[in-house]
Amino acid sequence: MRSPVALDELLGSPTTVDSVLLGRVTGVLLVESEDRAFGLEVTGRSGRWFLPWIAADVGAHGVRAASAIVFGSSEQLDAYARQGARVLRRGTDVHLGHDGRVVRHANGSHVLEAGASGTRAA
Numbered sequence: 833m834r835s836p837v838a839l840d841e842l843l844g845s846p847t848t849v850d851s852v853l854l855g856r857v858t859g860v861l862l863v864e865s866e867d868r869a870f871g872l873e874v875t876g877r878s879g880r881w882f883l884p885w886i887a888a889d890v891g892a893h894g895v896r897a898a899s900a901i902v903f904g905s906s907e908q909l910d911a912y913a914r915q916g917a918r919v920l921r922r923g924t925d926v927h928l929g930h931d932g933r934v935v936r937h938a939n940g941s942h943v944l945e946a947g948a949s950g951t952r953a954a
Contacts, residue, residue: 836927
C-alpha cells in the first residue's frame with residue numbers, strides 16, 4: 833500500500849499520459865460528506881479537465897493517467913461544483929490516501945473552497 837500523499841505536494845504536480853505533459857493538478861474535488869476525493873482538476877495550456885481519482889495514478893513524480901479518454905471536460909467540473917462538490921486548493925497537514933480518503937493530522941486543519949471553477953480559487 834502506498835503512503836498518503838500531501839496535498840501541498842500533489843497540487844502543481846505534472847499530469848501525464850504516456851509521458852506527455854497535459855497539465856498540472858490545480859485542485860482536488862471532494863465529497864465533503866464522505867471526506868473523500870473523487871477527482872482532480874487538471875489545468876493545462878488548452879484548458880481545464882476533470883480526472884477521476886480512480887483513473888489517476890498518483891506517485892512521487894506526479895500524476896499519470898492511462899489514456900486521455902478518461903479526462904472529463906471543464907463543463908463536468910462546473911457541474912460537480914453546482915451539485916455541491918468542494919475543491920481543495922491548499923491545505924495544512926492534509927494528506928490523501930491511495931483511495932482518496934482525506935487524512936488529517938492531530939490539529940485537524942484543512943481548507944475547503946466551494947466550487948470547482950477557477951474563479952473561486954483559495
